[in-house]
Amino acid sequence: MYLYHYGLAELPFNLTPDTDFYCELPVYSDAMNVLRIAIESGEGFVKVIGEVGTGKTMLCRMLLNYVEKNAHSAYLPNPYLSPNELRLALASELGLRIARTIDQYQLTEKINKRILKFHDQGKQVIVIVDEAQALPKESLEALRLFTNLETEKQKLLQVVLFAQPELDERLAKPDLRQLRQRIAFSCKLKPLDKRSIDIYINHRLRAAGLSLERFPNGSIFNSSAIKSLLSRSRGVPRLVNILAHKAMMLAYGRGSFKVQAIDVKNAAKDTDDISFHRWWWALALALGLGGSFYGITLMGWQP
Ligand SMILES: Nc1ncnc2c1ncn2[C@@H]1O[C@H](COP(=O)(O)OP(=O)(O)OP(=O)(O)O)[C@@H](O)[C@H]1O
Ligand SMILES: [Mg+2]
Structure with a gap:
């Protein structure tokens, strides 16, 4: 696992609601x-x-x-x-x-x-x-x-x-x-906004033992990774945790100390709730567009 790589004492994005990780947003x-x-x-x-x-x-x-x-x-x-x-x-x-x-x-x-x-x-x-x-x-x-x-x-x-x-x-x-x-x-x-997700991620990383000496600005996630976390998790903390954990694994796999938007994007690919939600929106959009196109075509055909 990535604990040694990032210098963490424990996993920062466990799914159990552990009050030691409570972030007062x-x-x-x-x-x-x-x-x-x-x-x-x-x-x-x-x-x-x-x-x-x-x-x-x-x-x-x-x-x-x-x-x-x-x-x-x-x-x-x-x-x-x-x-x-x-x-x-x-x-x-x-x-x-x-x-x-x-x-x-x-x-x-x-x-x-x-x-x-x-x-x-x-x-x-x-x-x-x-x-x-x-x-x-x-x-x-x-x-x-x-x-x-x-x-x-x-x-x-x-x-x-x-x-x-x-x-x-x-x-x-x-x-x-x-x-x-x-x-x-x-x-x-309410769901978390971008600023809250930023604070949330860094708070959990610090609670898991992230060293401020090694990461002076206190973060592993760059700003575009946080943005991507927001859009893919819809601000839901459990989804943020799942994505953040997977994205950290992917960055670790690349040998990097920084999590980027591409890691979050790849992490979302095999995350059920997120894939389903995106798939559903894509379908709704396609049906909507298809419906309007069909309507316009029909109207065009009217004598
Ligand atoms: N204020 C917070 N600070 C840190 N982590 C949080 C906070 N709120 C939620 N989390 C994390 O988000 C995840 C989901 O939280 P939790 O299990 O409390 O959600 P829930 O609303 O009870 O979900 P469900 O509806 O499925 O019961 C957990 O991993 C938890 O640790
Ligand atoms: Mg619950």
């Missing part, structure tokens, strides 16, 4: 600010929406680190849960030992009592759900009912939902309008 610091304000104000529901690969799980982990110091967190990373399974998972995250045979009424009571106990100890309970677009409607409703527990001043349980845009589509439907009204704060993770 405006899009993420804005979202973290919204989350902090929402948690401090004690409202019931908060949501963070982002397309696939835009950094939701990374942010989720950053939030867990933040919440750990100030409250009790219950983390639900796998939301394919029926209401019953959701209550059991929540109970376990709250430190309750529950027999699988317990009836739902008793289980709800135990959870409510536990939440009240945390409140007496001065601790808020924050449920953090990743991939929340996959939560069945009944389970979303079960979560909503837990947020009914409140004092005169604040909710005793808060829920932060991290989800793909499909959740918004589901919330737009009438059967989830009660939950929709409870969402007091929300934010969207």
Whole structure:
């Protein structure tokens, strides 16, 4: 691998959302600010929406680190849960030992009592759900009912939902309008722009141990490589990681210390999501052009 070649301690573009590599770009610091304000104000529901690969799980982990110091967190990373399974998972995250045979009424009571106990100890309970677009409607409703527990001043349980845009589509439907009204704060993770990608790449390289003595301007990627990363990744961090990793391998294969636009272009050739996306646009363009040509030709033929 290229670690020795570039003088790195570890791979800079791993796909695991590792908080040691967290890069505080405006899009993420804005979202973290919204989350902090929402948690401090004690409202019931908060949501963070982002397309696939835009950094939701990374942010989720950053939030867990933040919440750990100030409250009790219950983390639900796998939301394919029926209401019953959701209550059991929540109970376990709250430190309750529950027999699988317990009836739902008793289980709800135990959870409510536990939440009240945390409140007496001065601790808020924050449920953090990743991939929340996959939560069945009944389970979303079960979560909503837990947020009914409140004092005169604040909710005793808060829920932060991290989800793909499909959740918004589901919330737009009438059967989830009660939950929709409870969402007091929300934010969207936008794709990265060129400047952000530049900062992102260099931040991850430095976090992986890139030596500033060997690379005084802190980068391996030249400006046209960054431009190419932007257009091919559409600003999606996961795609940036995949392309950047492959492009570094290709530059290493050439024996070069600089990644250029051609490396990114070649890296994109065998990257599924990118090839598919480009192929799809090319097809749409061809159909569009073909359609207009056909229309013009037909019009030309009219007497
Ligand atoms: N702020 C950030 N700083 C550094 N790396 C990031 C950041 N945000 C995302 N990444 C990287 O981008 C990649 C995708 O991030 P993540 O897995 O969090 O996306 P996601 O939105 O949860 O994707 P999915 O919708 O598939 O669950 C990961 O490799 C992660 O390390
Ligand atoms: Mg994720």
